[in-house]
Amino acid sequence: MAPSSGRRSSRPPSARKPPLVFIVVGPGGVGKGTVIRRLLERDDRLYLSRSWTTRPPRPGEHEDAYHFVDKASFLAHAEAGGFLEWAQVLDDLYGTPIPSPPPGKDLVLEIDVQGARQVLEIDPEAVCILLVAPSVEAQSARLRARGDSEEHVSRRIALGEKEVAEARRIADAVVVNDDLESTVSELAAIIEAARAGVTRP
Ligand code: 5GP
Numbered sequence: 001m002a003p004s005s006g007r008r009s010s011r012p013p014s015a016r017k018p019p020l021v022f023i024v025v026g027p028g029g030v031g032k033g034t035v036i037r038r039l040l041e042r043d044d045r046l047y048l049s050r051s052w053t054t055r056p057p058r059p060g061e062h063e064d065a066y067h068f069v070d071k072a073s074f075l076a077h078a079e080a081g082g083f084l085e086w087a088q089v090l091d092d093l094y095g096t097p098i099p100s101p102p103p104g105k106d107l108v109l110e111i112d113v114q115g116a117r118q119v120l121e122i123d124p125e126a127v128c129i130l131l132v133a134p135s136v137e138a139q140s141a142r143l144r145a146r147g148d149s150e151e152h153v154s155r156r157i158a159l160g161e162k163e164v165a166e167a168r169r170i171a172d173a174v175v176v177n178d179d180l181e182s183t184v185s186e187l188a189a190i191i192e193a194a195r196a197g198v199t200r201p
C-alpha cells in the first residue's frame with residue numbers, strides 16, 4: 001500500500017460503530033469488481049451496495065451486477081431523492097441508492113471519483129481506497145477481455161488517468177492490484193484498521 005496525499009489528518013481515537021463506509025475507486029479495468037467480490041467472500045461483515053445504471057448490460061454480465069434502468073427511470077429516482085450520490089461516467093449515469101445495510105454490516109461502495117467526493121461530503125469519515133493497475137497494459141488487457149471495443153478501451157484509459165490523479169487527492173490509501181490475494185489482504189487490513197479506529201490505515 002502506498003501512502004496517499006490524504007485529505008484528513010485525524011480520525012476519532014475510539015473504535016467506530018457500523019456502518020462504516022468504504023469507498024473503492026479506481027479506473028475501469030483495474031479489477032475493482034473482482035477484488036471486492038473476493039473481499040466480501042472473506043468478510044461477512046461487509047455489505048456491497050448495488051448501484052443503478054443506465055448502461056446496458058455487457059454480454060455475459062450478471063443481471064445482479066447493477067440495477068439496469070432507462071434514463072427516465074434513473075432521473076425520476078434522482079429527482080425523488082433516491083440516491084446517496086450519482087454521476088455521469090462517459091455516456092451513462094450511475095448512482096448509489098440510499099443505503100440500508102443489514103444491522104452490524106459495513107457498507108462498501110464501488111463508485112467513480114465524482115461519486116466518492118459526494119459521499120465524502122456527506123460522511124467525511126468514510127474510508128476511500130484507490131485501486132490502481134500495475135500497468136496500462138494490464139488495464140487495457142482487462143478491458144479488452146471483458147468485451148470493450150478498442151474505442152472504449154482508449155476512452156477508459158484516458159479517463160482512468162484523470163480519475164487516478166483526482167482520486168489520489170481524496171484517497172486514504174492507494175493499493176496496486178498486482179496479485180489478487182495480496183490486494184484483497186491489503187484492503188482487509190485497511191478495513192480492520194478503520195474498524196479499530198486507527199488514525200490512518
Ligand atoms: P462500469 O460501466 O465499468 O461498470 O462502471 C463505470 C464506472 O462507473 C466505474 O468507475 C464504476 O466504479 C463507476 N460506478 C459504478 N457504480 C457507480 C455508482 O453508483 N456511482 C458512481 N458515481 N459511479 C459508479
